[in-house]
Structure formats: C-alpha cells, structure tokens
Amino acid sequence: MIKIVITGGPCAGKTTGLTWIHNHLSRMGYTVLFVPETATELISGGVAPWTCGTNLDYQKCQLRLQNEKEEIFEQAAATMKNDRIVIVCDRGFMDNKAYMTDEEFEQAAAFIGKNPVELRDSYDAVFHLVTAAKGAEEYYTKANNEARYETVEQAAALDDKLIAAWTGHPHLRVIDNSTDFEEKMKKLINEIILFLGEPDPIEIERKYLIEYPDLEWLQSNPLCRSVEIVQTYLKAPEGEEYRVRRRGENGHYTYMETVKSMEKGPKRVQIERRLDKEHYLELLEEADPARRPLVKTRYYLTYEKQYFEIDVYPFWDHQAIVEIELSDENQTVNFPPEIKVIREVTEEEEFRNASLALNH
DSSP: OEEEEEEESTTSSHHHHHHHHHHHHHHTTOEEEEEOOHHHHHHHTTOOTTTSSSHHHHHHHHHHHHHHHHHHHHHHHTTOSOSOEEEEEESOHHHHHTTSOHHHHHHHHHHTTOOHHHHHTTSSEEEEEOOTTTTOGGGOOSTTOTTOOOOHHHHHHHHHHHHHHHBTBSSEEEEOSSSOHHHHHHHHHHHHHHHHTSSSOEEEEEEEEEEOOOHHHHHHOTTEEEEEEEEEEEOOOTTEEEEEEEEEETTEEEEEEEEEEOOSSSEEEEEEEEEOHHHHHHHHTTBOTTSOOEEEEEEEEEETTEEEEEEEOTTOSSEEEEEEEESSTTOOOOOOTTOOEEEEOTTOGGGSHHHHHHHO
C-alpha cells in the first residue's frame, strides 16, 4: 500500500491531475483510492477559518477530519485483494502548515495525538503542482473552486509557503509551468511512475562534493529544512546493501529500511519500507560490525524546482555532500550560487555512505 499526496498552489491543475493519475495507474493494474480535499469540504459546508472561533480552532477541525479520512481509506485498502494499491490524497497534513505559525501547527498536531515530523513523513511521496499564478498567469481562475479566494499575487505567495511546508520530506517533487498544461500533466504522471518503480524501482541519483556550506544561510532559507539522520548498515549478501535509518527532528523520528543493489553509475535499484520503532531496534542487532553508524545532518533545499539533499557530517569541517534524484540521466542540475561544487563524485566509491561508515 502506497500513500502519496498531490498538492500545489491555487489553480495548479490538481483536479485534472487526479483524473490523469486514475486513468494511467488503473491501466497499469493499480487500485487507486482518492482521499478528497478536506479544506474544500469544510469551507463549502460552512466550516472555515472566518466562521470558527479562531484560525487554530478551524485548523484543528481540518487536521482531525484529514486524519480520520486517511485512516478509513487505509483500513479499507487493507481489506482489498489487489496487492498494488495507491492511496492518493488531494492535499495532506502539511498543507495546513502554510496557514499557521510553527507553534500553532504543533498545537494542532498535538490535538490529534501527532507531531509535525510524524504528519509530514506519513506519506511515501509528495508531488507539488505549481500554481498557474507563477508562469501561466493568463490561466489563473477562481471559477472552478468555490473555496478559492486568492488573487494572483496571493496565490504565488501561497505556492511558496506550501513548498516550504513540505520541504524536509524525503521524496518531494515540484512540477512547474515551463511547458504547456498537457506536458505538465505528463511530467506529473512520469514522476509518479518513476517513484512507483515501474518497471523496476530504479533511482537516478547524482552526488557532488561541495565546499562546507554556509549553515546560517541554509537555516534562514524558508525553502530549506534540516533533519537528523542516523544510518546503520546491516550484514548483507555480496552485491547488495542493507541499511536502516532513523530520521527526524526535535526528538521526533521515523524509521526506514532500505535494500540497494550495487550498480555502477547514477542508477540504483532501491526498495524501501517503513518500520516501527520496535522493528528498527530489532534490526539494529544485525548491524555490520565493520561499519559504524553514520550520523549526519541533512538539509533539504528546494531551488528552481529541484530538491537537493545536503549532507553535513561531524567528521568534516571543510566539505560536504550534495545528492539530487533526477527523472532523466541527462537532466541539467542547477545549483544555487551559495553552493560551491568541487566535483561530481557519483561513481567515486570513497564518497558512498557505506564507505564513509567504514572509514570514519
């Protein structure tokens, strides 16, 4: 069971995108379930930030309803016979964060017994469609959604806030308006199919050695979010790599197991699954004694619709590693001017995490 989010600014093409997703994935043999957008349901029914006591009162209602809807869809999916099920959420928990302060969002999350990291990382992937108000202004309209009230300027600003709210998720993709609308939808479908690993779970990843980044600049950037990662390598057959990872922030963590094949070049066959804390601790007993747990701070940075992962290690004070996943081997990588690239190290064994765990 895979759960993904389709999000984006106002008038970004979500409604059409959901139809494309249903048509394409159904033809590929998936059962596709859709969780409707909660904000539109509530606002259309008279429950809105301006009708409730406070905005926080409204956001608590929205988070609670979102949580219950997703749990019901997951419960229903668990009873279905098809072993290829995708739950598609029309917006997710972090969309609420764009309308609140960090403190308010923590309060709203606590109201349903969750924390922000738990909510963000409860989805397997997030696909953000950029509002028509950024790059396709002539197509921006309020006519197709009675809950939409933003001007072009407000829609563009909200789009940035939504990207910032989801930044930090391990698999965020941003689909912009650099093409016509049909091509935009094709890019969305292509990104989803790549994520699902059709026909094989291949990731195309490039890795670069960079000068030690300006941490103050990263921490002050609204489109950047840091997480703490502890990566432990397990005993594995030759030619494969097993690892478990704890990632999170402020004492809140999620857990993942990854199996990778050891291919050359930017392509890797990779399979991941979520773990609960108990299973994670059990797997730690199978740790490879030759490798130390690898501790790092990862900065997720969105820049020009690209999603960079900047890894800062405690044993380096002069350099760091940047990784980026691509949808095409020939895709151009555009670095922020603040990132000083030394060279690409995708195929250099010494800069693989497994090697760093062995040598540091």
